[in-house]
Amino acid sequence: MATIVQFENVGLRYGPGPETLSDLTFSLDEGAFYFLTGASGAGKTSLLKLLYLAQRPSRGAIRLFDADIVTLPRARLPGFRRRIGVVFQDFRLVPHLSAFDNIALPLRIAGVTDDQLRPPVEEMLHWVGLTDRANALPATLSGGEQQRVAIARAVIGRPELLVADEPTGNVDQEMATRLITLFEALNKLGTTIVVATHDFNLLGKVADGQMLRLEKGRLADPTGGLRYPPRHGGAG
Numbered sequence: 001m002a003t004i005v006q007f008e009n010v011g012l013r014y015g016p017g018p019e020t021l022s023d024l025t026f027s028l029d030e031g032a033f034y035f036l037t038g039a040s041g042a043g044k045t046s047l048l049k050l051l052y053l054a055q056r057p058s059r060g061a062i063r064l065f066d067a068d069i070v071t072l073p074r075a076r077l078p079g080f081r082r083r084i085g086v087v088f089q090d091f092r093l094v095p096h097l098s099a100f101d102n103i104a105l106p107l108r109i110a111g112v113t114d115d116q117l118r119p120p121v122e123e124m125l126h127w128v129g130l131t132d133r134a135n136a137l138p139a140t141l142s143g144g145e146q147q148r149v150a151i152a153r154a155v156i157g158r159p160e161l162l163v164a165d166e167p168t169g170n171v172d173q174e175m176a177t178r179l180i181t182l183f184e185a186l187n188k189l190g191t192t193i194v195v196a197t198h199d200f201n202l203l204g205k206v207a208d209g210q211m212l213r214l215e216k217g218r219l220a221d222p223t224g225g226l227r228y229p230p231r232h233g234g235a236g
């Protein structure tokens with residue numbers, strides 16, 4: 001299976017303090033489904049930011065889509081970002097656009113005409129249970145409804161990589177199951193998926209799901225022990 005993401009000894013430091021992420025060495029297979037778990041503050045969002053190119057590492061090498069993204073010229077970043085769907089923890093919907101138009105955004109950016117984009121947007125609205133909220137502005141939607149719009153927007157363009165930060169944090173279990181089914185359908189079409197979650201119920205819902213676990217900024221063995229222990233016996 002081809003590799004879509006490769007991290008080699010990656011570290012991330014936000015300021016003068018200790019590293020938030022340390023010694024990350026792993027690869028993600030193209031077309032696979034990953035859950036990223038770990039306690040609050042372990043570094044999940046930070047790792048996702050490296051994956052969707054919102055953050056550059058402080059050290060180490062990252063290859064994405066077969067390119068060295070650490071040295072990638074800034075001008076090429078937007079082209080890479082368009083290949084990645086992102087569900088942000090805080091949704092980041094465009095406030096003056098309706099649910100319909102937020103979901104339609106990736107297709108509009110890709111040059112799809114209004115006539116052509118209506119059927120897929122309506123299908124997505126139906127899938128996330130928001131057909132009757134199509135014209136609503138984000139501020140008038142509940143947190144769970146906003147989250148569903150954010151998910152629909154992230155998946156509609158069938159990205160090569162989907163990165164989702166706590167995508168079911170604001171919905172009930174029934175909707176969480178439905179949303180994971182949507183991710184699985186996208187995964188079957190070839191999208192590589194990385195879902196950061198605290199919800200262990202989700203893990204059992206994807207037959208081929210693999211788990212990555214962060215512990216204090218380091219990648220740990222999902223079964224417990226640290227796979228990449230600190231070299232000098234530190235606590236990590």
Ligand SMILES: Nc1ncnc2c1ncn2[C@@H]1O[C@H](COP(=O)(O)OP(=O)(O)OP(=O)(O)O)[C@@H](O)[C@H]1O
Nearest residue numbers: 014015020038039040041042043044045046047089
């Ligand atoms: N922009 C930033 N500047 C400085 N420190 C940051 C920044 N973003 C995150 N951090 C710190 O990095 C650490 C990891 O944060 P991160 O949000 O990646 O963790 P997380 O595992 O996603 O947590 P949660 O599950 O609570 O969302 C935290 O100590 C956090 O305070």
